[in-house]
Amino acid sequence: MKNCLNTLLLLLFALSAAAQTFTRRDTLQGGLRPERTSYDVQRYDLNITINPDKKYISGYNDITFNVVAETAKIQVDLFENMQVDSIVFENKVLEYKRDNDAVFIHFPKSLAEKSEQKICFYYSGNPVIARNAPWDGGFIFSQDSNNKPWIGVAVQGTGASLWYPVKDTQTDEPDQGATIKVAVPNGLMDVSNGSLLGRTNLGNGYTRWDWEVKNPINNYDITVNIADYAHIHDNLNGLDLDYYVLQENKDKAAKQFEEVKPMLECFQEKFGPYPFYEDGYKLVETPYLGMEHQSAVAYGNKYKKGYLGNDLSYSGIGMLFDYIIVHESGHEWFGNSITSSDIADMWIHEAFTTYAESVYVECRYGYEKAQKYINGEGRNVLNDKPIIGIFGVNKEGSGDMYFKGALMLNTMRHIVNDDNKWWEILHNFAVFFHNSVLNSQSVVNYFSTQSGISFTPVFNQYLHYTQIPVLQLKVSGNKLQYRWQTDEPNFTMPVEISVDGKTIRLQSTNHWQKTKIACKTLEDITVATDKFYVKVQKL
Structure with missing residues (x-):
C-alpha cells in the first residue's frame, strides 16, 4: 500500500508540474543531468574585485572537483548577463557552450573516474541588482549615512550563479569548504563567510580581504558584505562571536546583540553544538532585512525587537526578542548544516x-x-x-x-x-x-x-495538500462520535479533547468511531487546537 501511495503522489506531482509552464532555463537550473552528476565539488576558491562605482565584478573561481563518472563535459552555472572571460584547465583554455544560465564546459579528453581535477573560471560583469532583497535575488548597492558604499547580496532561490560561477544546485556543497577573497576600495571592508585569513593592500587603491570556510557550505550562503564596518568581538565558551556593523551603530549593536549568547545556549541545548565552530559565528549588518549566510548571518532589523518592530505572532510575545537574530541564526542548524x-x-x-x-x-x-x-x-x-x-x-x-x-x-x-x-x-x-x-x-x-x-x-x-486535518464531531445516542476528514487517505492521528474539564486522547482515523463518553451537546467538548494544528467541525 505504501508503494502505491508513493506512486500516486509522484503522479500528482507530475500532473501538477505539467499544469504549469516551466522553461528550459528552469530545468537547466533545477534539474540533474550527467553534466552535473558526473562530478562532485570539493572546494571553491573565489578571488574577485568589486567596483562599487561601476557596480562591477571581475575575477575568477577555482573549482576543485572529483570525477564521479568518466566525462568529457560538465555543467557550471553563471547568469547569462555575466561575461565568461575564459575557462582554464591544465594551462589550456577550454571550449564551452552557453545555454541560458548554464555553461557546458568541454574537455579535450575524458576525465577519469575518481580523479581530482580543477578548472579556473574567469568572469566579469554587472550582476543583477535586487528590486526588493532578500525576497528577490541580487546585489544591493547602497550607501551609509556618511555616503560610503554599503553593499550586500542575497540570492536564495534565485541562484548563486547570479554573481559567481558555481555548480548551482543544493545537491552538491564543496566538501572541503571555500575561500572567498574580495578586493574592495581602500577604506572599506569585505566580510564574507568563515574566518578572516588576512588582508592585502594591492597598491592600486584596493585592499583584498581573504576569508576561509572550513565546512561544506550552500551555494546561496556564500556572500560578500562591503562597508566601512566597525568590529565587535566576543566569545561564548570558546566559540568566536564577531559582529560587523556600521560605525554609527556600534553602541546600539553591542546592546542589541547581547541576545546572541542566550539564543546560542538555547539552540545548542536543543539542537546540539553550533555546527560551524571552526568558522565562528558572525552577525553582519546589511542594507536588507536578513539572510542565513552561513557563519556570516545577515542582519538588517534596524536594532528593533520583533520583525522590524512588528509582532508576527500578534501575541505581544514576538516583541520580547529580535526576530532576525533568532530566525536567521536558527538556520545555522536548519538550512545550512x-x-x-x-x-x-x-x-x-x-x-x-x-x-x-x-x-x-x-x-x-x-x-x-x-x-x-x-x-x-x-x-x-x-x-x-x-x-x-x-x-x-x-x-x-x-x-x-x-x-x-x-x-x-x-x-x-x-x-x-x-x-x-x-x-x-x-x-x-x-x-x-x-x-x-x-x-x-x-x-x-x-x-x-x-x-x-x-x-x-x-x-x-x-x-x-492545501488544507489541514478537520476533526468532525457529532453526538449519536448521547455518545460522542469522531473522525478525521482529510485529503490523505487512511489518515490517522491522535488528538486531545476536553470534556467537563477532563482531558481525553482520541486515536482518530478517517472512519467514524464512537466513544463511551456520555455527551448531550457538543458545546461540552473542547479540542486542544493549541497543541494540534487542526480545524474542528461540529455536526
Whole structure:
C-alpha cells in the first residue's frame, strides 16, 4: 500500500508540474543531468574585485572537483548577463557552450573516474541588482549615512550563479569548504563567510580581504558584505562571536546583540553544538532585512525587537526578542548544516527554523508563552497551495512552509506526547544530519523511526495538500462520535479533547468511531487546537 501511495503522489506531482509552464532555463537550473552528476565539488576558491562605482565584478573561481563518472563535459552555472572571460584547465583554455544560465564546459579528453581535477573560471560583469532583497535575488548597492558604499547580496532561490560561477544546485556543497577573497576600495571592508585569513593592500587603491570556510557550505550562503564596518568581538565558551556593523551603530549593536549568547545556549541545548565552530559565528549588518549566510548571518532589523518592530505572532510575545537574530541564526542548524537537496523541499529549512523561534521563547520564557507565540503565528497561514514545490525546476512551494510548517512540528510534539523523548529526537536529528543534504523522505523516515510512530500520513497531509486535518464531531445516542476528514487517505492521528474539564486522547482515523463518553451537546467538548494544528467541525 505504501508503494502505491508513493506512486500516486509522484503522479500528482507530475500532473501538477505539467499544469504549469516551466522553461528550459528552469530545468537547466533545477534539474540533474550527467553534466552535473558526473562530478562532485570539493572546494571553491573565489578571488574577485568589486567596483562599487561601476557596480562591477571581475575575477575568477577555482573549482576543485572529483570525477564521479568518466566525462568529457560538465555543467557550471553563471547568469547569462555575466561575461565568461575564459575557462582554464591544465594551462589550456577550454571550449564551452552557453545555454541560458548554464555553461557546458568541454574537455579535450575524458576525465577519469575518481580523479581530482580543477578548472579556473574567469568572469566579469554587472550582476543583477535586487528590486526588493532578500525576497528577490541580487546585489544591493547602497550607501551609509556618511555616503560610503554599503553593499550586500542575497540570492536564495534565485541562484548563486547570479554573481559567481558555481555548480548551482543544493545537491552538491564543496566538501572541503571555500575561500572567498574580495578586493574592495581602500577604506572599506569585505566580510564574507568563515574566518578572516588576512588582508592585502594591492597598491592600486584596493585592499583584498581573504576569508576561509572550513565546512561544506550552500551555494546561496556564500556572500560578500562591503562597508566601512566597525568590529565587535566576543566569545561564548570558546566559540568566536564577531559582529560587523556600521560605525554609527556600534553602541546600539553591542546592546542589541547581547541576545546572541542566550539564543546560542538555547539552540545548542536543543539542537546540539553550533555546527560551524571552526568558522565562528558572525552577525553582519546589511542594507536588507536578513539572510542565513552561513557563519556570516545577515542582519538588517534596524536594532528593533520583533520583525522590524512588528509582532508576527500578534501575541505581544514576538516583541520580547529580535526576530532576525533568532530566525536567521536558527538556520545555522536548519538550512545550512541540514540542507534540502531541492528547493522544492525548502520547508526543511523554514519549518524547523520557524519552529526554533518558539523553542527560543520556551527556553527564555516558558512553555505557555511559547505555545501562545507559535499559535499566534498561525494567523499568517494562507493554506493557498502545497508546501512542497515542484522538483527539478527550481520551484519552491507555498510560503506556508514557515508558519504552517512550524505548527506541524508543534503538532508532532504533542503526538509524541513525551517532551523528554521529543527533545531527544529533535536534538539527535540536528546532530545526526550535521552537514548533510537530504530530502523530505529522509525526514519522515527519521522521525517515524525514532518516535516509533508512523508520521507518513501526518507529513503528507500538511506538506502535500492545501488544507489541514478537520476533526468532525457529532453526538449519536448521547455518545460522542469522531473522525478525521482529510485529503490523505487512511489518515490517522491522535488528538486531545476536553470534556467537563477532563482531558481525553482520541486515536482518530478517517472512519467514524464512537466513544463511551456520555455527551448531550457538543458545546461540552473542547479540542486542544493549541497543541494540534487542526480545524474542528461540529455536526
